[in-house]
Amino acid sequence: MEATREAAPMAASASSSSPLHIVMFPWLAFGHMIPFLELAKRLARRGLAVTFVSTPRNAARLGAIPPALSAHLRVVPLDLPAVDGLPEGAESTADAPPEKVGLLKKAFDGLAAPFAGFVAEACAAGHGESTPTAAGFSRKPDWIILDFAQNWVWPIAEEHKIPCAMFSIFPAAMVAFVGPRQENLAHPRTKTEHFMVQPPWIPFPSNVAYRRRHGAEWIAAVFRPNASGVSDADRFWEMEHACCRLIIHRSCPEAEPRLFPLLTELFAKPSVPAGLLMPPPPPAAGVDDDDDDVSMDDQHIAMAMRWLDEQPERSVIYVALGSEAPLTVGHVRELALGLELAGVRFLWALRAPPSASSVNRDKCAADADLLLPDGFRSRVAAARGGLVCARWVPQLRILAHRATGGFLTHCGWSSIFESLRFALPLVMLPLFADQGLGVQALPAREIGVEVACNDDGSFRRDAIAAAVRQVMVEEKGKALSRKAEELRDVLGDEGRQEMYLDELVGYLQRYK
Incomplete structure (x- = not known):
């Protein structure tokens, strides 16, 4: 913490001089693009010029830039190359089934040439380091902030002498678990069991x-090459080692104690918290959410x-497993029957993953309906009350509603x-990715109950019902709510969260 606090005065000097120009370029998943865009907005509010790079369809679905930020935040779309086997129109992981995501990475690699062209053009338009502009977009980019996947960016950044930083949207625990390449070479993990114990470098x-x-x-699959020809771990290591002066984390020491000094030591470069980037409260009317489809x-x-x-206060459990969860028919039916068995009110945002040949949202909604057990909708509607939404819903508005008393996530x-x-x-x-790690700290904080699952990830309806009733019906739920309020007060300290962003701006000024 002392190192980050030293940078705080730099934040003020950065905002008072010619604004930095930051290029931000996330991986093509909404779980990545949305936090990148939220960080972009926070930096733009501090007077920095931010160019957000994505593909045309993703840019459209992320929505318009708020008018108050339009002078400091712009979106540059790059056309995604076609790749044989990738569904037509697929531009994000939400558009492709899990087995096709490797092909999406292959298409993403095809953005190297268009991105190089954009950077060259941005540098040619620059008027030198000392020229102030209204928002800084005519200034040569001072930083490129990237995701884990752009292992091809180093020659581009090196040619134009632009420093890079990586923004990790994962828990810091996930980055620590993956570890640097040298530690993995010294302690190879060759069996599944090796990933079920704490790494020796922690x-x-x-x-x-x-x-x-x-x-x-x-x-374990993250460490093996996929259809793009390279593993995700190798992408991360090449990015981290060759390109990055900083690793920025969507986290903070209060959320993940002891990890930031360790990560700085392991990767031999500053690991800087950006804070949690919690979304603002939703407006009382209208929709201003951060989901991935604005054509609602x-x-x-x-x-x-x-x-x-129409529901009583804190009587409804909201159920949402994300837009990219690898749900099977078995998962959906056991979850449905478990909710019915629990006998509590629920609102379920159910999404079926897209097929290998279509990204049509209407078809995905129809497919979601087909996953449910026969007669399920009518039975739960006639009983205690349950609603299944197979289309987009505004998650933040639902979580903020007075009737919502819990979240199955x-x-x-x-x-x-x-x-x-x-x-x-x-x-x-938790179903996949970092979810198995991010959830680990939560039971110790006593803010939730984990569903009992089998080693293969399957679960039964009675386990769903038992966990839901503990949170929504039994006395334990009240204790969990109190603990959630306590943790919110710690992690929701807006002054401290804003301080992390100010310190991040200081780092960007210092290390450029």
Whole structure:
């Protein structure tokens, strides 16, 4: 913390001089693009000029830049090259089934040439380091902030002498668990079981390990080449070693104690917290959410909100497992029957993953309906009350609603923070990716109950019902809510969260 606080005065000097020009370029997943865009907005509010790079369809779905920020934040779309086998029109992981994501990475690699052209043009338009402009966009980029996947960016940045930083949207625990290349070479993990224990380079007792085999098998695959020809771990290591002067984390020491000094030591460069980037409270009317599809059915949303308005206070559990969860028919049916067995009110945002040949959202909604058990909708509607929404819903508005009393979630990092904003206790059902690690710290904080699952990731309806009832019906739920309020007060300290962003600006000024 002392190192970061030293940078705080630099934030003020950065904002008072010619503004920095930052280029931000996330991986093509909404779980990445949304935090990148939120960080871009926070930097733009501090007077920096931010160019956000993505593909045309993703840029459209992320929505328009708020008018108040339009002078400091712009979006530059780059056309994604076609790749054989990738669904037509697929520009994000939400558009492709899991087995096709490697092909999406291959298409993403094809953005190297267009991105190089954009950077060259941005540098040619620059008028030198000392020329002030209204927003700084005519200034040569001072930084490129990238995701884990652009291992091809180093020659571009080197040619134009632009420093790079990596922005990790994962828990800091995930980065520590992956570790640097040299530690992995010194301590090779060749079996699934090796990913189910704490890595030897974490020198203090922690719970940073995958407890179930299916999670360990998922992370083991990260270290193997995929259809793009390179592994995700190699992408990360090449990015981190060759390109990056800083690693920026969507986290903070209060959320993940002891990890920031360790990461700075392991990777031999500053690991800087950007804070949690919690979304602002939703407006009382209208939709201003951070989901991945702005082409929403207003009538459908209005119906869902009216249904919530009719429910008693804190009586509804909101159920959402993300837009990219690898759900099977078995998962959906056991979850549905578990909710029915629990006998509590629920609002379920159910999404079927896109097929290998289509990214049509209407078809995905119809597919979601087909996953449900026969007669499920009518039975739960006639009983205690349950609503299944197979189209987009405004998650923040639902979490903020007075009728919502809990959240059944896959425990993605963003969903955890959104639930904490409203101090909601959790029913935790991690499915893949970092979810098995991000959830590890939560039981110790006593803000949720994890669904009992088998080693292969499957679960039964009675386990769903038991966890839901603990949170929503039994006395334990009240204790969980109190703990959630306590943790919200710690992590939701807006002054401290703003301080981390000011210190980040100081680092960007200092290290450029």
